Amino acid sequence: MSTTTLLDVKGLGCPLPILKAKKAIKDIAINDILEVHATDPGSVKDFEAFCRQTGHELVQSIEEGGVYKYHIKRTS
Amino acid sequence: MSENAKSMSIIVTKGTLDWAYPPFILATTGASMGLNVTLFFTFYGLALCKKKLDLKVTTLGNAAMEMPIMGMHLAMPNMVGMLPGIDGFATAMMKDLIKKKGVASIEELRELAKEAEVRMIACQMTMDLFEYKQADMMDGIEYAGAATYIETATKCDINLFI
Numbered sequence: 476m477s478t479t480t481l482l483d484v485k486g487l488g489c490p491l492p493i494l495k496a497k498k499a500i501k502d503i504a505i506n507d508i509l510e511v512h513a514t515d516p517g518s519v520k521d522f523e524a525f526c527r528q529t530g531h532e533l534v535q536s537i538e539e540g541g542v543y544k545y546h547i548k549r550t551s
Numbered sequence: 552m553s554e555n556a557k558s559m560s561i562i563v564t565k566g567t568l569d570w571a572y573p574p575f576i577l578a579t580t581g582a583s584m585g586l587n588v589t590l591f592f593t594f595y596g597l598a599l600c601k602k603k604l605d606l607k608v609t610t611l612g613n614a615a616m617e618m619p620i621m622g623m624h625l626a627m628p629n630m631v632g633m634l635p636g637i638d639g640f641a642t643a644m645m646k647d648l649i650k651k652k653g654v655a656s657i658e659e660l661r662e663l664a665k666e667a668e669v670r671m672i673a674c675q676m677t678m679d680l681f682e683y684k685q686a687d688m689m690d691g692i693e694y695a696g697a698a699t700y701i702e703t704a705t706k707c708d709i710n711l712f713i
Contacts (some may be wrong), residue, residue: 488654490580494663497583528584 479508484515484544492518493525500531500549508534511545518543528545558587559709562700566598568606568645568657574599574713575660581709582667589707590664591700593674596713597681600673600688604658607642618644665691672699 482499484492492513497521499509511522519536526533535546559581562676563574570657574590581588592600599606610616610627617624618641647655655663664671668689675694679687685694 486653488652490576490583491653491655494579494583507682 477507478503479510479546482509482511484511484513486514488515488516489521493521496522496525496545496547497529500547505548505549505551507549509545509547509549511543511547513543513545514541516543517519518545556585557709558707559591559711560589560591560700560704560707561711561713563590563596563713564594566595566652567675568642570706570713571599571606571657572578572660574711575657575664578669578710579660579663579667580671582664584671586662586708588667589670589676589703591673593677597673597677597683597689599657600671600692601683601688604619604661604686606657608639608645609638610641612707616641624667624712638689651684661689667691670703672703 477479480499480503482496487495492511492515494509496509499511503509519538522533522536525531526547531550532544532548534548535544537544559577561574561577565571574596578588579588598604608616609632611629611632613627614629616627618627619625627637627641629704648654670693671690671691672693672695675696678694685692
């Protein structure tokens with residue numbers, strides 16, 4: 476069973492959502508999930524690129540009521 | 552820092568508030584994505600290495616500058632740039648926007664860059680040219696010249712000049 480940790484970066488602009496996510500991922504265990512809530516529309520493409528580059532898995536990317544929600548699984 | 556990681560170098564030549572953003576945004580993001588990042592500060596870019604940052608924007612020669620005001624955009628014709636205090640006004644406005652829109656300050660990004668072990672090199676020749684003292688510069692900076700940059704750049708996947 477993996478645990479999910481929430482990171483709220485609503486209201487923050489590029490590159491802070493990515494920088495804060497990177498830091499938060501370091502603090503969770505491998506195979507655990509970091510759930511990121513952001514309002515920056517540019518973060519959709521950026522989290523895809525971030526995950527491709529770092530190898531972490533973008534399990535889910537959805538938008539709900541103006542909030543972008545990402546589930547990132549730490550892989551290494 | 553990993554030996555096999557991708558890497559990026561940026562030559563940083565400008566020291567105004569607006570031009571300080573691209574190098575620090577790219578450096579911190581690159582480091583976040585696992586790249587080894589080197590910043591080489593030269594000429595006016597050295598202002599970004601000072602312990603105490605006091606960055607400003609100027610309206611002069613910046614025809615594309617449009618500040619959003621009450622749903623409109625205010626252009627800054629060059630004539631306006633001659634008014635006393637206009638750069639102070641534009642700087643205050645920019646800093647206000649930065650805060651309101653949740654954009655990181657340069658101080659914050661620079662701290663994050665240091666934390667992420669971004670390598671920062673200050674151009675020694677420019678230090679001498681502008682009579683800057685190492686004591687006025689932030690800690691953790693290397694002082695070197697063009698050869699050091701070239702050696703670094705030959706090993707980098709991305710080399711930028713800003």
